[in-house]
Amino acid sequence: QGQLVESGGGLVETGGSLRLSCTGSGFTFSSYAMSWYRQTTGKERELVANINTGGRRTNYGAFVRGRFTISRDNDKNILYLQMNNLEPEDTAKYYCNADGPFGVAAPRHYEYWGQGTQVTVSS
Numbered sequence: 335q336g337q338l339v340e341s342g343g344g345l346v347e348t349g350g351s352l353r354l355s356c357t358g359s360g361f362t363f364s365s366y367a368m369s370w371y372r373q374t375t376g377k378e379r380e381l382v383a384n385i386n387t388g389g390r391r392t393n394y395g396a397f398v399r400g401r402f403t404i405s406r407d408n409d410k411n412i413l414y415l416q417m418n419n420l421e422p423e424d425t426a427k428y429y430c431n432a433d434g435p436f437g438v439a440a441p442r443h444y445e446y447w448g449q450g451t452q453v454t455v456s457s
Contacts, residue, residue: 343451
């Protein structure tokens with residue numbers, strides 16, 4: 335059974351930076367597309383960014399506007415989200431997601447979620 339554990343959240347002032355990490359275990363990390371989502375109370379979970387298995391293709395939510403960078407280290411099974419120039423509107427719980435596997439034979443499709451890490455940006 336796959337497991338994802340996020341870390342790196344916290345309280346930061348407007349304009350500050352944070353780097354989130356997500357460590358995967360129990361599955362072949364390098365065969366899974368990885369994503370960061372975020373959610374605030376009363377709102378649907380929204381995609382922040384995703385990255386393909388090899389790390390060469392990325393996509394970002396429109397609200398990112400060049401402030402965040404998603405990356406992965408397949409040797410260490412870690413997904414990152416570098417967040418710069420944070421705004422109060424970025425306050426949310428951030429979740430890591432793994433979707434796959436791709437490029438290998440598998441009996442079925444799997445999707446894993448972490449428990450989330452809270453990011454709070456003060457104005």
